[in-house]
């Protein structure tokens with residue numbers, strides 16, 4: 001099964017890009033990612049000013065990873081060699097760049113184009129470092145930044161968006177209007193890793209960004225909104241851990257995806273597992289190209305006004321074999337679930353069809369059915 005895609009004019013052997021972060025911090029790291037199977041790499045954010053990384057800067061949370069990592073600690077000029085090295089080893093390189101004014105970011109864009117980058121990603125969404133002021137949240141400002149870059153380079157420009165904004169749709173439209181070739185999203189979600197309650201100290205000494213499984217629903221929502229609102233390609237990022245997650249992003253409109261945390265946590269061989277999973281699923285389901293599934297789930301998203309009120313209630317479709325679990329009973333705020341002699345029953349008069357028991361049951365014994 002051929003997984004190749006054409007994305008913003010780039011011929012990629014597959015739709016999995018390694019996103020800006022520690023896995024793409026040097027030419028050697030990018031080479032490793034490509035050898036492990038990545039379709040392309042997005043460099044660690046390249047800025048004019050280097051800020052060396054603080055120690056420690058990573059904390060594993062329950063559903064993901066907190067980081068307070070900043071930009072690349074290579075200078076802009078040093079990136080010439082890093083990009084050349086990665087390209088010499090077959091990488092398609094998208095340079096993620098940051099600037100504080102339209103003219104600064106356009107200057108860096110021209111430099112990385114000259115260094116051989118195949119495309120640019122505007123990294124204007126990091127929710128830490130410069131605080132929320134550093135997040136592109138004003139459509140008019142994002143338009144100016146994007147326009148300045150698009151005007152000065154010939155390679156395609158993708159704009160990376162954050163979910164730490166009031167209206168991601170307005171930003172995506174501004175980037176499209178300014179000539180962006182694609183929108184990617186999301187960057188990490190602004191976070192605090194936690195507090196050591198014995199010492200009263202925050203676990204990391206500043207605000208950071210959260211990534212991994214926990215942010216996937218936020219990323220999916222952003223990509224669905226962006227896909228509905230624009231006609232340029234979208235690149236889905238956030239919490240991709242299994243091949244099914246890639247398919248979810250695609251069914252909500254993404255043409256490609258980027259992955260970071262699950263590769264950090266599981267090693268480069270995880271890229272191969274994602275690719276095998278994708279290939280297997282596409283073959284088993286009789287699809288020949290990702291175009292056949294792209295956006296498939298968007299039509300199932302309705303406005304609240306369009307949702308018909310279906311009189312569903314929960315029903316038990318098989319006996320429960322986990323004694324003393326009672327997760328369903330504890331979580332049923334309507335007190336509709338009863339346990340008698342190890343048997344579970346649902347009281348249809350009390351059940352409001354909320355659906356929580358269906359998703360909470362480890363055995364999958366519940367099903368929502370038509371009331372009558």
Ligand SMILES: Cc1cc2nc3c(=O)[nH]c(=O)nc-3n(C[C@H](O)[C@H](O)[C@H](O)COP(=O)(O)O)c2cc1C
Pocket residue numbers: 019020021022044045065067069070071072096123126160186187188210211212213215237238239240258259260261262
């Ligand atoms: C340790 C770390 C460093 C990161 N550095 C950057 C960066 O330099 N530039 C950037 O645009 N995004 C950066 N990101 C964000 C990722 O590119 C990605 O948008 C985010 O982690 C969500 O994807 P994931 O859930 O697959 O990790 C970083 C993420 C992590 C975990």
